[in-house]
Amino acid sequence: MLERKIEKRLIAWKNKQRKKPLLLQGARQVGKTYIVDRFAQKNYEHYVSLNFEKQSLLRDIFDGNNDVDHIVARIMFSVPGSVFVPGKTLLFLDEIQSCPNARTALKFFALDGRYDVIASGSLLGINYKDVSSYPVGYTERVVMHSLDFEEFLWAMGVDEHLIQYVKGFFDSRSKVDEVVHQRMMAYFRQYIVIGGMPSVVQTFIDTHDYAQVLEEQRAILSDYEDDIAKYAEGSEKAKARACFLSIPKQLARDVKKFSYAVVEKKAGARKYAGSLQWLYDAGIINFCYCLQIPQLPFEGNADDKKFKVYMRDTGLLIAILDNGAQKDILDNNLGIYKGAIYENIVGDIFAKNGHRLYYYEKDSRLEMDFFIRYNDVATAIEVKSSANRKAKSMQSMIENHNVSHGIKLADSNMGFAGENIEVMPLYMAMFL
Structure with a gap:
């Protein structure tokens, strides 16, 4: 239950x-x-x-x-x-x-x-x-969303007081006990692979078999495609499906901004914008809009024509990839998709926490993965799948764009990467 x-x-x-x-x-x-x-x-x-x-x-x-x-x-x-x-x-x-x-x-x-x-x-x-x-x-x-990371931890048998124990490290900004940190990172990678769809989580609890997890995830993806065929009108059927299937390719690109040309060469918003909106209305994707300036209020300066697209359940994104993707994530080795998948999971966590998703890009040379309102200030968020604590882009944001606070989420323990730049383990996103 x-x-x-x-x-x-x-x-x-x-x-x-x-x-x-x-x-x-x-x-x-x-x-x-x-x-x-x-x-x-x-x-x-x-x-x-x-x-x-x-x-x-x-x-x-x-x-x-x-x-x-x-x-x-x-x-x-x-x-x-x-x-x-x-x-x-x-x-x-x-x-x-x-x-x-x-x-x-x-x-x-x-x-x-x-x-x-x-x-x-x-x-x-x-x-x-x-x-x-x-x-x-x-x-x-x-x-209602699929299970968030905290609900997933409950399902895995992690008591609420243990989650509050982890939150204590977040609140005090102190280094997490190494045994606890490694176990939390393992749970986090499991969450990436399994996701939060209840039937998928229950399948894992009952069987601990990732092959059956993948089978259940792909059954849900098949249901999504059936919904597109059943409810999308006329030509929207093929277009919505094409947009849906393009998401892994979009996320594998160096430039994460959604490109209609990836869906179809020379295509543009006029042809496919409505199809993307259909996927959003169906609860399948999240939009992450580009800020014109990295300042509050976000809503007033977001460019609605420049955005990234994320799957709302990262486990389903993994299921779209090849059969070995599960093992690669669990082994912390996924090549070109790795950074995109970690971005997707953080975006999913933020959305479930009630944040609207925004990012910042300046002339393709400077990009910040997310911006959130945290402690009533515009906070830059960088997501890294490695343990590298360097934060050159973040430092540039703080020095040149009047940003006062940054957080780097990484495969690392708590710490700092410079003045006003905090480093946190990826799983700490659930407390932001």
Whole structure:
């Protein structure tokens, strides 16, 4: 049984006196259905669950009349044993992207207020055009991701007090005990290879077999391609798939900025920008935008035409590569992809921590992998897969671009690489 932080968010939502229907959004197979089922069983007397993909006939319930009593009566006739008691029943509308009328009905459940409603879907950003009356202002949205590194550590049997023990080194900026450091780096490499998709993590817990892990990851990737074929419109099918398959090639380049020419020679944003947005809306990729100046506020000076693309789950990125990539990562030897993979995992960790992703590049000569707001200042982040503590690019940022603080994440212990430049182990990204 995998522990997930989002369960606390669900409990906080339940305890609100005046709550809106909760819209739980996230990529396919990040554990949305599992967590809602578990939450309902622990917190409600009655639970009614409708899955619009598995039971397509249930979509008819939401045709026509949006009166809540009318909808509830239809559900009770269609799902024997359903019980609706105000304040004691949770209604779960799963895979709601397959029933646009059900999404419209969320407004009426919000206005009615008698029943707690959670709606969930993996492609909620995709089919908004099919929703006749989008319930703006009538839902509370929560995004769910695959397991973050801390949740992964829980799954591996690492107690919370041990994680807090590691955080103590972070807080005090002191060198991590070498035995602890080496074990944490081993867990970190495992997390890169396995990723955070719940079924993949559970497969590893049950079998400790990386071949079965890879098989489960590739089944998920196949499901993603099936979603593209099923939900992307017309020519977007081939274009979204081409963008998706280009991600490893993009990350292997010396210049990490996303290049449409890697997808198709001489192609540009006009042809493929919508396809990339489709992948983002489906929860498959993250965008990392280039800053025009490395200063706060980031949002105001980001160039939306210049960006990098990362997979939201690094384990799935590894699964796209050849069969030996798992062993190479675990053995700390991956050639041209190594730096890109470590960038991807740090970007994934930052995004799960709530950071929007930004980087900085100056004339292709100076690049900083990430910028985050940390302690209310613009903080430069450099990611290195080696133990090299030198930080020439970081030093240049501080000396020439009015940046006051930098952190180098590396295969190294805690330390410093110059004035205002901290060196931290890669796994410390979870505390930033």
